[in-house]
Amino acid sequence: MTMSRVLTGIDGSPQSAAAARWAAGEAVRRGTGLLILHAWPWLGTEFAEGTPAGDLRPAALRALADTAEEIRRAHPGLSVETMVVGEDPADALLAAAEKQDLLVLGSRGLGGFAGLLVGSVGLAVAARVSVPLVLVRADGTDGTDRTDGTDGHQDGSPGGREVVVGVDGHHASGAVLDFAFAEAARRGARLRAVHGWDLMPVWTATGWVPAQVDITAQEAAEQAVLAEALADARAAHPDVEVIAETRLGGSARAVVAASAGADLVVVGRHDRHHPLGMRLGPVAHAVIHHSAAPVAVVPHP
Structure with missing residues (x-):
């Protein structure tokens, strides 16, 4: 074989x-x-x-x-x-x-x-x-x-090494998280799991405007969603240090911002057909063009 x-x-x-x-x-x-x-x-x-x-x-x-x-x-x-x-x-x-x-x-x-x-x-x-x-x-x-x-780090210590993974908290992919955790483990690096979120627009007499929400409460809710999305992968990789981070401003912007100084950035790509053929999603497309670090694109269902 x-x-x-x-x-x-x-x-x-x-x-x-x-x-x-x-x-x-x-x-x-x-x-x-x-x-x-x-x-x-x-x-x-x-x-x-x-x-x-x-x-x-x-x-x-x-x-x-x-x-x-x-x-x-x-x-x-x-x-x-x-x-x-x-x-x-x-x-x-x-x-x-x-x-x-x-x-x-x-x-x-x-x-x-x-x-x-x-x-x-x-x-x-x-x-x-x-x-x-x-x-x-x-x-x-x-x-x-x-x-x-x-990856520019010679001492092997996790303090200077980091793998970043973009996490869709509401539709997290096990394949993407498993890949990211495994890469962090191989490098002796910490894993920064980033979940970007945004305010949903609502229609008013003056047009589309961001919804009026309690930002603090919504942030807490997004952190809870991210924690749940990471639970299985964290249990499977107990030796990997994890920083779970939520950022207001959208998924692509959050991952790109976190990429500075990272060893590797990991994003997912839905493995599904489009009428015009297989395509990258908007987050993966933005991250591979603007990341400050190497980018891993992981296909998943």
Whole structure:
């Protein structure tokens, strides 16, 4: 039986190389192997006897070999395999991910402010992949270097390490929480469970306005909802320190605000079909573009 591995895709860019290094660190934490995939749509027999002008394939293949060798030197005990596929990159990654534990892809920072710029391949994969996907930045604009999988913390103490998970308190997903708790446990990190809520608008003679509610009472009610949502996962992971946090202002804003300084941010993606195909929900879409930390998107029913 083939061992499941951490899968990453490389295209010759610094972003994909950074993702591969992060994936290697994650594979070490999980005690599994690493598979590095390069997909090129035109790897057919028509190019068997020569390389057309402007073909970027040779450089990408060299980057694949160089990255694999770099990771083998950094992690001598890690099983590293490479694979080249003549398919559309998104289709190849989706097919390969079905047999693996985790997929890791690279994204670049949004210049002047913390965040991810996720390309068409990353978005297509994030909306359809059947296993958890982590999107990793190649830069260090949030003040830590996470590209080697160590997440910028060397002392191993939970005081400086944190995994953030966005929790829909009223429809919490066990799969998302289990993934987040397990990642926190692997890192010896605390888990910050964030539940964002907002005031429901009501229609008045002057238009839609926020409902007039007792904010203190509503905050207490939201905290109770979050505590109930976390109860089973906390019982299953008693050694993980948990900070349960509610924030007024909406789910996406709450998770993005909590992402600063985190090792990893975890959000869910409903695994359901839309008339226009599989799609990311608004919270996951906002978080993967604006998080200051790597983002794990976990599919769930």
